[in-house]
Each structure stands twice: as structure tokens, then as C-alpha cells.
Amino acid sequence: MTVMETTGTRADSCAGPSWGTDRRPDGQDRYTISEVVAFTGLTAHTLRWYERIGLMPHIDRSHTGQRRYSNRDLDWLGLVGKLRLTGMPVADMVRYAELVREGDHTYGERFELLKATREDVRARIAELQDTLAVLDRKITFYADAGQALASERS
Amino acid sequence: MTVMETTGTRADSCAGPSWGTDRRPDGQDRYTISEVVAFTGLTAHTLRWYERIGLMPHIDRSHTGQRRYSNRDLDWLGLVGKLRLTGMPVADMVRYAELVREGDHTYGERFELLKATREDVRARIAELQDTLAVLDRKITFYADAGQALASERS
DNA sequence: TAAAACCCTGGAGTGCACTCCAAGCAAGCG
DNA sequence: CGCTTGCTTGGAGTGCACTCCAGGGTTTTA
Numbered sequence: 001m002t003v004m005e006t007t008g009t010r011a012d013s014c015a016g017p018s019w020g021t022d023r024r025p026d027g028q029d030r031y032t033i034s035e036v037v038a039f040t041g042l043t044a045h046t047l048r049w050y051e052r053i054g055l056m057p058h059i060d061r062s063h064t065g066q067r068r069y070s071n072r073d074l075d076w077l078g079l080v081g082k083l084r085l086t087g088m089p090v091a092d093m094v095r096y097a098e099l100v101r102e103g104d105h106t107y108g109e110r111f112e113l114l115k116a117t118r119e120d121v122r123a124r125i126a127e128l129q130d131t132l133a134v135l136d137r138k139i140t141f142y143a144d145a146g147q148a149l150a151s152e153r154s
Numbered sequence: 155m156t157v158m159e160t161t162g163t164r165a166d167s168c169a170g171p172s173w174g175t176d177r178r179p180d181g182q183d184r185y186t187i188s189e190v191v192a193f194t195g196l197t198a199h200t201l202r203w204y205e206r207i208g209l210m211p212h213i214d215r216s217h218t219g220q221r222r223y224s225n226r227d228l229d230w231l232g233l234v235g236k237l238r239l240t241g242m243p244v245a246d247m248v249r250y251a252e253l254v255r256e257g258d259h260t261y262g263e264r265f266e267l268l269k270a271t272r273e274d275v276r277a278r279i280a281e282l283q284d285t286l287a288v289l290d291r292k293i294t295f296y297a298d299a300g301q302a303l304a305s306e307r308s
Numbered sequence: 309t310a311a312a313a314c315c316c317t318g319g320a321g322t323g324c325a326c327t328c329c330a331a332g333c334a335a336g337c338g
Numbered sequence: 339c340g341c342t343t344g345c346t347t348g349g350a351g352t353g354c355a356c357t358c359c360a361g362g363g364t365t366t367t368a
């Protein structure tokens with residue numbers, strides 16, 4: 001009988017011998033996939049999928065083939081998480097991951113990619129601030145009109 | 155042979171008798187779908203789809219059944235566009251549109267929805283600024299490390 | 309040692325937001 | 339009148355980012 005992997009995982013409590021969900025020092029950093037789930041908020045499915053599409057570096061394995069993530073992998077997932085919520089397509093992140101794997105000679109290209117991404121993020125922040133202004137105006141309008149028109153519901 | 159609607163539409167030039175792509179005064183505001191395409195950057199497909207799913211108010215029609223958008227419709231599409239780029243799901247915008255259609259008694263609910271959206275936008279801006287800080291640190295690191303020795307992954 | 313919980317794989321399925329298709333009607337122009 | 343371009347519909351297809359399944363092997367707990 002197969003357990004539904006993504007429900008009922010309370011890996012944050014009683015996860016292991018005395019560690020909480022905190023990071024362990026380098027050298028003891030061999031996290032199971034469910035620990036990484038607790039850490040990142042991603043599902044195990046998604047972590048395996050990230051690996052399949054080439055978004056992850058090579059992940060170490062136990063002698064029986066189970067994944068063992070390192071602190072370095074967690075750092076990488078942190079960056080991926082940040083980039084993800086800027087709206088960067090996964091394909092672009094895969095491109096960046098490829099550049100990292102290819103070694104030092106892709107240095108310049110990575111630098112340019114990061115700078116372009118930064119500009120994208122700046123632009124998105126500006127858009128959102130613009131939207132915020134629109135919402136503020138609408139909310140002010142509603143609040144003002146509410147003084148005059150609100151008859152029921154308060 | 156059917157024309158591919160979304161390619162080669164040069165509706166911005168030679169669109170009508172002497173108006174450009176600018177808005178016309180109220181009273182003469184009966185825009186065709188392709189004018190709205192030029193105005194909003196959405197495709198005609200998307201505009202019709204918005205209508206089907208209930209995201210638009212009732213759109214006026216010509217005597218032969220073609221859509222004629224008003225300035226008011228353009229304003230609404232402007233708000234939709236803003237909300238869209240905050241990442242708000244279309245279903246939520248449909249909910250808001252329904253409240254508007256239902257009339258004045260949904261006033262309070264709309265107000266609350268707008269305020270909640272504003273907080274979402276604020277949170278997203280904060281996230282992005284956080285991401286920006288991460289990118290800035292990485293970029294500084296890349297710039298400092300120079301071309302010489304750059305082995306990194308975090 | 310046995311049950312429960314966890315982890316593995318390739319491939320198929322899901323939800324969202326469009327995006328396009330086919331066939332036909334309509335409108336302006338020479 | 340025909341030609342070209344534009345607009346109409348319901349329904350099917352696309353791309354992205356997951357999300358889940360079936361059927362097994364592994365590790366931990368009682």
C-alpha cells in the first residue's frame with residue numbers, strides 16, 4: 001500500500017535524532033528529501049522534477065540510492081525560490097544552472113544574466129508600485145463613497 | 155481561407171476615419187475589438203474569453219452583433235491589467251466583477267477585497283525587494299571576484 | 309520481525325490562462 | 339459583384355509548472 005507522500009508529513013516534529021528543522025553543520029549535511037520539503041516548502045515531487053529538468057546540480061545519493069541533499073543544495077534551492085517568485089520562467093533558471101555546471105568560462109554570461117534579472121525585478125517592483133497607487137485611489141474612493149452611501153451592512 | 159486574426163493586424167494605422175489609437179470622448183466611444191486590442195495589448199481571443207468567463211460587464215453590440223467597447227470598458231480592462239500583473243488569479247477578478255454586477259449591496263465586500271489585494275501587493279513588493287537584495291549581493295560578489303577565480307553556486 | 313512510514317522510477321494527469329481552429333457572416337472598396 | 343479584411347461562435351489545443359500514480363524497494367519503530 002502506498003502512502004500519499006504529500007499529505008500528513010509532519011516532518012517538522014519528530015524528524016530525527018535531536019535535530020529540529022535547522023541546518024546541520026557542513027560535514028553532517030546529508031538531508032533526506034522530506035527534510036528538504038520541510039525546509040523549502042516545495043513538495044518531494046517538485047524536488048525530483050527540478051532534478052529531472054536539470055535545475056539542480058548533481059544530488060548525492062545514499063548507498064541504496066536515496067537522495068541526500070547538502071547545505072550547498074539548500075542554498076541553491078533558496079536562490080531558485082527567490083527567482084521563482086520574481087516570475088522568472090523555470091527554463092531560464094535551468095539555463096543559469098547549466099552555465100554554473102559548465103564551469104568558470106561561463107562567468108561573464110552568468111554575470112550578464114544576473115544583471116538582466118535584476119533589471120527585470122526592478123521593473124516589476126515599479127509596476128507593482130504603480131498598481132498599488134491605483135488600488136489606493138480606488139480604496140480611498142470606496143471609503144469616501146462609503147461615508148455617503150452606506151446604509152446597510154455596518 | 156481564414157485570416158489569422160492575431161497576425162498582421164495593423165489596426166493602429168488606417169483604423170478609422172481620422173481617429174488614431176486614442177480614446178474618443180464619451181458618446182463616440184464605440185470601439186471595435188481590434189481597437190481594444192491595439193489599446194490593451196491583449197489579443198481578441200483573450201478579450202472574448204474574458205467575456206465568456208464573466209470577467210467583463212455586458213459589452214454592447216452593433217446592429218449586426220459585433221462588439222462595441224466603451225470608455226468604461228477600457229477603464230475596466232485597465233484595472234484588470236493592473237491586477238493581472240500582481241499575480242491575482244483570474245477567478246478572483248471574476249469574483250470582483252460579479253460583485254460589481256450584483257449592485258450596491260456588495261459594496262462592503264468589494265471594499266474588503268480591495269484592501270486584501272492591496273496587502274497582497276505590498277507583500278509581493280517586499281518579497282521582490284528581498285530578492286533584489288539577494289541579486290545585488292550576488293552581483294557584487296561576481297564583480298569583486300573578477301574573471302580570475304569564480305567557483306560558486308549559492 | 310513485522311508493520312508503518314519513507315523513498316524510488318517513468319510516465320500520465322491537472323489546473324491555469326490563454327490560444328487557436330473551422331466555418332460562416334459582415335463591411336468597405338474598385 | 340467579387341475581393342479582402344474583420345468579426346462571430348463553440349470547442350479543441352497549447353505551454354507551463356507542477357502533481358499524481360502504480361508498483362516497487364528501504365528505513366524506522368514497536
